[in-house]
Amino acid sequence: MIENLTFNVAQLLKEPIGATRTGQVVAALRRLAPDLAQSEAAPDGAIAGPVRLMHIDNGVLVQGFLTGQVTLPCARCLEPVSVPLDVAVEEIFTSTIDLLTGRVVTPEEEDRALWIDEHHILDLTEVLRQDVLLDVPLHVLCREDCRGLCPTCGENLNEGPCNCEPETDPRWASLAELLKKSE
Numbered sequence: 001m002i003e004n005l006t007f008n009v010a011q012l013l014k015e016p017i018g019a020t021r022t023g024q025v026v027a028a029l030r031r032l033a034p035d036l037a038q039s040e041a042a043p044d045g046a047i048a049g050p051v052r053l054m055h056i057d058n059g060v061l062v063q064g065f066l067t068g069q070v071t072l073p074c075a076r077c078l079e080p081v082s083v084p085l086d087v088a089v090e091e092i093f094t095s096t097i098d099l100l101t102g103r104v105v106t107p108e109e110e111d112r113a114l115w116i117d118e119h120h121i122l123d124l125t126e127v128l129r130q131d132v133l134l135d136v137p138l139h140v141l142c143r144e145d146c147r148g149l150c151p152t153c154g155e156n157l158n159e160g161p162c163n164c165e166p167e168t169d170p171r172w173a174s175l176a177e178l179l180k181k182s183e
């Protein structure tokens with residue numbers, strides 16, 4: 001997989017307002033959101049899709065729709081579960097250089113993740129990182145009736161009962177007492 005999260009918009013910004021470019025975004029989730037999974041394992045998978053870049057006043061409007069799959073641990077049994085991921089992107093990136101004069105301009109936009117850098121590179125990494133974190137479900141189950149892990153031995157109860165002693169019912173316990181006495 002060849003990642004692509006940056007676009008050089010120098011040429012686009014020289015064109016009239018309203019000019020567009022299309023591009024393809026490919027991002028590995030492992031790098032984009034390593035803190036995503038609750039378990040130790042980083043999420044596996046990628047998101048990809050087309051984006052459209054449009055020259056607007058003072059910057060570039062980016063719109064795109066990315067799809068992918070993310071593998072997350074089941075909340076009960078920790079088995080990997082593949083979850084579809086849809087990420088809609090719509091952001092305005094602001095120029096920090098006046099293309100005509102070459103002068104540095106300080107954008108009104110305070111979020112530096114939305115600045116086009118001095119080499120006219122527009123970087124979607126931070127925007128996508130936030131979008132992905134918002135879109136990924138926090139709680140996934142491998143199936144609705146997942147039985148989870150035995151709290152005592154940790155065995156996966158979907159694969160059958162474990163060898164742990166079943167919890168003793170207090171009523172049986174008193175009966176056992178009686179039996180012991182009568183012996």
Ligand SMILES: [Zn+2]
Pocket residue numbers: 074075076077078079141142143146147148
């Ligand atoms: Zn499960």
Ligand SMILES: [Zn+2]
Pocket residue numbers: 150151152153154155162163164
């Ligand atoms: Zn057990």
